[in-house]
Amino acid sequence: MSTAPLLDVKDLEQRYTLPRESLFRPPGQVRALNGVSVQVQAGKSLGIVGESGSGKSTFARVVMALERPTSGQVALLGRDLNRIPPDELRRARRDFQMVFQDPYGSLDPRQIIARIVAEPLTVLEGADRTTFRDRVAAVLKQVGLREADMDKYPHEFSGGQRQRIAIARALITQPKLIVADEPVSALDVSVQAQVLNLMQDLQEQFGLSYILISHDLAVVDYLCDEVAVMYLGRIVEQGRPEDLFEHCAHPYTRALLDAVPRARAGGGRRRRGAQAIASQSAAATGCPYVARCALADQHCREALPELRRVGEGHLAACHKAESVMALPQAAMEG
Amino acid sequence: MAERSTMPLIEVDNLGVRLNTSRGPAQAVRGVSFSLKRGETLGLVGESGCGKSVTAMSLMGLLPDSARVTGSIRLDGNELAGLADADYCRLRGNRISMIFQEPMTALNPMHTIGNQVAEPLRRHKKYSAGQARQEAIALLDRVGLPDPARRIDAYPHQFSGGQRQRITIAMALACEPDLLIADEPTTALDVTIQGQILDLIADLVEERGMSMILISHDLGVIAENVQRMMVMYGGTVVESGPTDEVFRRMGHPYTQGLFRARPKLGARKGTRLKTISGTVPELADLPAGCTFSERCPLVIDACRAALPPMADVGPGHGVRCIRTDVSMAANVGALSA
Secondary structure, rough: OOOOOOEEEEEEEEEEEOOOOOOOOOOOEEOOOOOOEEEEEOOEEEEEEOOOOOHHHHHHHHOOOOOOOOOOEEEOOOOOOOOOOOOHHHHHHHHHHEOOOOOOOOOOOOOOOOHHHHHHHHHHOOHHHHEEEEEEEHHHOOOOOOHHHHHOHHHHHHHHHHHHHHHHHHOOOOOOOEEEEEEOOOOOOOHHHHHHHHHOOOOOOOOOEEEEEEEOOHHHHHOEOOOOOOOOOOOEOOOOOHHHHHOOHHHHHHHHHHHHHOOOOOOOOOOOOOOOOOOOOOOOOOOOOOOOOOOHHHHHHHHHOOOEEEEEOOOEEEOHHHHHOOOOOOOOOO | HHHHHHHOOEEEEEEEEEEEEOOEEEEEEEEEEEEOOOOOOEEEEEEOOOOHHHHHHHOOOOOOOOEOOOOOOOOEEHHHOOOOOHHHHHHHHOOOEEOOOOOHOOOOOOHHHHHHHHHHHHHHOOHHHHHHHHHHHHHHHHHOOOHHHHHHHOHHHHHHHHHHHHHHHHHHHHOOOOEEEEEEEOOOOOOHHHHHHHHHHHHHHHHOOOEEEEEOOOOHHHHHOOOOOEEOOOOOOEEEEEHHHHHHOOHHHHHHHHHHHHHOOOOOOOEEOOOOOOOOOOHHHHHOOOHHHHOOOOOHHHHOOOOOEEEEOOOEEEEOOHHHHHHHHHOOOOHHH
């Protein structure tokens, strides 16, 4: 057995140029991704958490080859997606599919379900869509819908069912990797659980890998083998969920964990310190988190911390990772 | 004045709202009753279509014209249900204000934030433009917008989501309302920003002695922010009580289901989430009897016969279920305290 990873991302950088403010100065840049490297093994799942602006959705778009990165490589099954010819890239797309956040916006309201779900096949295999009805029926069954649903329109379904349709559309090409950007955050709580269970079942059944992008730490904890925490375009901590959430080594992970409201009796208000929002465009020296960090000292302001090993399979980009890990950890829910 | 402090600020009695939807008339809210004293906070929890936002909109007088409201809503003893729109305009943004979920759509993109925060002051308090501007700067400063004097003439798109929500809070607070309704105020925000906004709202509620109704789908947000809570499903209140009491012993199978279905931190991969079967029903085709009967694991024939009455299960803790003897024995909630 080869142990080559399914997805190998190296030193990914993505910069966007801002509108020019002055004729005499070069336009500003947003560094959406700042040297992100990550690997996903076949059948395993990677969760990406972070606030808005942390670069997690840019990461998804670059992995999906919807954008060309400024530098770095994205290799899926050994092929660099940005180096292969467009024709080959289109054929390669059957191996990686995406599920979007909003199940209302991501399904064409004017098309019937059979056509929506079969669309990746019509693009990839070019054949007439009527021949795909059997495959559509099979995949709808796999996501818990009925064959009879094929001829309905999206508006006839609830949010949870629409997300199942979106998952069916991703599954129909039998992909190796599904990138899911906030797949359950638009759903009701009772329906969220059904979709998360479905995603877990499908993974076991087909040996899929997921890249799950979410702001909800509990969702990532539930579905992923590994978690990467992003802050301003960098991975600041990475590891197994149990390491990350029980022995977090970066103050930012800690802040995210502390901010989750806990559903329990006697909760009461827990005060959080005010946190300034750092800027993405500044090419600052030192640790990007320094403005929000309670532990920061002069060294943090001067030297950029590298992502380094702090435990078995556990990486953190913090000079003070050891002292963060020594802090009493945030209480877990039962 | 002593009478004023003990009298409830807002008293809702047997509120019913009938909406005309595309699928025919639907009873969006049925038999909702509660009262709130000055300074008290109440949480409304539920999923989409449970009637929590419609309840809020009926307090604000913002229901569509075709909606039919029954029952009564009294503010300081004065009936609001059926009030003429012109009279409601004098209350809205003045004595009752609302914070909405989407700060971008709640703000007008064509007006400066200064004008939008000053608008209720000009309208209700008849401030001059200069006075209103000064007050708007003070308000924006209070809600933690950095450098308000300089940024007051900026437009909504020039602010981040958290800052925009601070601006809508400043708008809602401008006339020092007695009642603040916050409808999912942090759902569109990051978890760290959510904490800051909820802290700010809690401070302001305390500082100004306002009453607050907080609407959320997130049990965690409710647990940490309100004194009392009501769980809604299919337009009815299925459980209500002091927040601590409800979280200690959840009584309604729906509340329990919601609590169990949430993915929890520390629940490892490989564990399965306990789901509530089925989907949230459309308001136009709610089942007869208990609105939750179609999805309830404890359902018996009697549940489908009639809407169960509210049963007392603890101090101030009511559950609209005829099977509380079974559901309460499951002890949901206590273990996670």
